[in-house]
Amino acid sequence: HRGKATKKHRRGGLTSPGILYRGIGGTVLPDDIVEGLTRFRQPVKKGARIDVWWLYDDGGLTILIPYILTQRRQFSSASLRVFSLASSRGELEYEQRSMAALLSKFRIDCSDVVVIPDVQKKAGDDTRGDFDALIEPFKEKADESRGEGFYIPNEEHLTNKDKTNRQLRLRELLLEHSLDASFVIMTLPMPRKGMVSAPLYMAWLETLTKDMPPFLLVRGNQTSVLTFYS
Structure with a gap:
């Protein structure tokens, strides 16, 4: 019935x-x-955490969105943990204090500020092996005829070697720090038309987000969305 x-x-x-x-x-x-x-129809449990990877100065959108989320019922009990990148290991403590002071100035409460010093370090063999397997079907092959944009030219693959390594290192850091987060928000890598083909760019995004908690990639246009009163 x-x-x-x-x-x-x-x-x-x-x-x-x-x-x-x-x-x-x-x-x-x-x-x-x-x-x-x-997942997010009901409020997250007490002790939930939103990890924010604020990697570039995008005007503050990457940090504003998670702050707004914590003002809503579903995420009101979640804490924010903010990650940023250090320009050098010697300035690690200084940059951590500077980031904490900046967030305080914007009245954004966070449970912790983590400054990552070694994002340029070479990614591990396993990580690079997984990425190579991911892009293998999209590599340029001499005996194939595919339209431009449907494969990764060999020259492009070599030119973007450092950028690719950066995404692979971020993947390793995400697994190390944010695998148990309730939500992850990260600054979107900048796609540059004519510099990075669609298959390579999408492989970067797949590498960052695969098997992670709910994940949001966001990037502002460098127009400031944060204000403070001195």
């Missing part, structure tokens, strides 16, 4: 997510997919 079925799947007056979300042709979605779709 329809009335009984509806009542059976109600929880606290709300229809069960399994009833609301269906696949193609009305097929039942697996529980883990439904859980992912409805």
Whole structure:
């Protein structure tokens, strides 16, 4: 009976997510997919943490969005932890104090500020091996004829070697620090048309976000969105 079925799947007056979300042709979605779709419908648990990787000066959008989220019911109990990059290991403590002072000036509360000193370090063999396997189908091959933009030219791959290593190191740092976060927000790597092909750029993004908690990549246009009063 329809009335009984509806009542059976109600929880606290709300229809069960399994009833609301269906696949193609009305097929039942697996529980883990439904859980992912409805993850933020309820407030996060006490002790939840949003990790913010503020890697570039983008006008402050990368830090503003997570701050706004913590002002909403779903994330009101979550704390912010902010990561930034150090220009040199010798200035690590100074840059950490400077970042903490900057956030305080903008009245953004955070539980911790972490300054990463070694993002330029060579990525590990396993990380590089995983990335090479990821881009292998998209590498330029002499015996194939594919339209421009559908493969990674060998010259481009070599030219962007340092940028690729940066993304791989960030991947390692994300796994080290943010695998247990409730939400990760990171500054989006800048895509430059004509400099980085679509397959290589998307491989960077896949490398950063694969098997991580919910992940948001965001980048402002360097127009300041943060203000403070002295």
